[in-house]
Amino acid sequence: MSNPQVELHIKDKGIITLELDEAKAPKTVANFLEYVTKGHYDNTVFHRVIPGFMVQGGGFEPGMSQKPTGAEIQNEANNGLKNDNYTVAMARTNAPHSATAQFFINVADNGFLNHTAPSAQGWGYAVFGKVVGGKEVVDGIKAVKTGRKGFHDDVPLEDVVIEKAVVKA
Amino acid sequence: MAFPEIVAPPAWRTVDLISDLHLQPSEPATVEAWQGYLDTTPADAVFILGDLFEVWVGDDAAALPGFEARCAEVLRAASARRPLFFMHGNRDFLVGADFAARCGMTLVADPTVLLLHGERWLLSHGDALCLEDKDYLRFRAQVRTPEWQQALLARPLEERRTLARSVRAQSEDRKRSPDMVWADVDADAARDWLRQAGATSLVHGHTHRPAVHDLGDGMRRIVLSDWDAAAHPPRAQLLCLSSAGAQRVDLR
Numbered sequence: 148m149s150n151p152q153v154e155l156h157i158k159d160k161g162i163i164t165l166e167l168d169e170a171k172a173p174k175t176v177a178n179f180l181e182y183v184t185k186g187h188y189d190n191t192v193f194h195r196v197i198p199g200f201m202v203q204g205g206g207f208e209p210g211m212s213q214k215p216t217g218a219e220i221q222n223e224a225n226n227g228l229k230n231d232n233y234t235v236a237m238a239r240t241n242a243p244h245s246a247t248a249q250f251f252i253n254v255a256d257n258g259f260l261n262h263t264a265p266s267a268q269g270w271g272y273a274v275f276g277k278v279v280g281g282k283e284v285v286d287g288i289k290a291v292k293t294g295r296k297g298f299h300d301d302v303p304l305e306d307v308v309i310e311k312a313v314v315k316a
Numbered sequence: 317m318a319f320p321e322i323v324a325p326p327a328w329r330t331v332d333l334i335s336d337l338h339l340q341p342s343e344p345a346t347v348e349a350w351q352g353y354l355d356t357t358p359a360d361a362v363f364i365l366g367d368l369f370e371v372w373v374g375d376d377a378a379a380l381p382g383f384e385a386r387c388a389e390v391l392r393a394a395s396a397r398r399p400l401f402f403m404h405g406n407r408d409f410l411v412g413a414d415f416a417a418r419c420g421m422t423l424v425a426d427p428t429v430l431l432l433h434g435e436r437w438l439l440s441h442g443d444a445l446c447l448e449d450k451d452y453l454r455f456r457a458q459v460r461t462p463e464w465q466q467a468l469l470a471r472p473l474e475e476r477r478t479l480a481r482s483v484r485a486q487s488e489d490r491k492r493s494p495d496m497v498w499a500d501v502d503a504d505a506a507r508d509w510l511r512q513a514g515a516t517s518l519v520h521g522h523t524h525r526p527a528v529h530d531l532g533d534g535m536r537r538i539v540l541s542d543w544d545a546a547a548h549p550p551r552a553q554l555l556c557l558s559s560a561g562a563q564r565v566d567l568r
Contacts, residue, residue: 199526199541201549239548241345251549259566260549268568272549292498293524300544301524304498 152315164280172275188312203251216247224262228274243270332359335521336542340370349545354394366405366441375415395420442520449499
């Protein structure tokens with residue numbers, strides 16, 4: 148069975164196609180697909196954009212209002228997948244097993260985000276897929292102008308909007 | 317005009333460069349990451365290239381118990397282990413000789429050339445090279461004069477704290493305005509500085525846009541990362557200079 152793919156339609160920029168690794172990150176992929184199918188990511192933004200690091204989104208609507216999310220999921224960062232360039236991983240809070248909807252696309256090899264130990268410091272960030280189409284769209288996002296909005300740094304000055312996220316048939 | 321030079325003693329193998337930590341009491345995770353870093357880095361010297369502090373209202377702030385005094389203790393402990401160099405940023409340009417002495421740090425000019433293992437590194441905060449932001453550069457020229465600083469520092473500490481808050485709020489408003497200048501380091505100005513310095517690599521912070529930019533003619537501009545340890549994934553990165561060149565090190 149082939150891996151599921153999700154298209155992120157980015158307003159005025161194009162489509163990013165993500166291939167999700169269901170075998171190595173089953174819980175994370177199921178969680179992500181659930182948010183996709185119930186439309187959670189439609190009209191959300193990439194709110195944290197740092198070239199040379201990662202672009203993060205899926206948690207805020209334009210205007211930086213935070214969207215409600217479901218339950219926190221188990222961190223599958225110990226699945227062997229690495230936070231390499233153009234992989235997609237789950238964001239979270241300080242607690243290792245606290246990811247909900249927010250994800251990020253690595254735009255560099257971020258080895259320091261990989262799992263090293265089952266500890267608060269070492270859990271790392273769970274990679275669950277990779278960009279297989281629209282890398283130029285990702286490159287376009289990481290190049291946008293950013294500034295500070297409220298308590299958030301590195302926020303695009305012009306919203307980078309995910310118009311819709313759809314599971315590719 | 318010749319830039320000031322620091323010649324690294326032969327015993328220095330590695331030198332760390334950090335900038336833009338924007339330390340403030342409301343961001344304890346970054347303060348903790350910074351302290352942990354200073355406690356453990358194997359570097360033979362550490363250069364802080366501006367905006368260590370989110371705001372600095374005068375060295376007298378560190379004479380009272382509080383955030384500034386705690387930071388002074390961390391810096392003092394770090395400088396007891398290895399030389400510590402401090403360059404002003406646009407947020408903490410009021411850090412003075414008193415605070416530097418108390419922390420055992422050496423204040424360095426912006427820019428400064430570091431000569432390490434035969435390589436000349438031109439170090440800067442970077443704000444002076446963002447030529448498009450003319451309003452800011454006018455402000456910068458004004459606040460870097462001894463007269464302006466003396467007049468400000470003569471005002472009571474609490475008044476300066478209030479003033480700093482309102483300046484910061486105005487600056488945030490300005491950044492939100494659609495006609496804001498989104499300035500970056502000017503490539504011609506950077507090349508000019510590098511030629512004057514007889515160097516090929518400029519390292520700076522300020523813009524929070526970490527990258528390596530090719531400036532042509534064998535010259536390059538290396539941009540340091542800002543720090544934000546409370547964000548997830550977190551951001552706490554240094555640039556380590558050695559005989560092997562410049563290497564980014566992410567802390568976790």
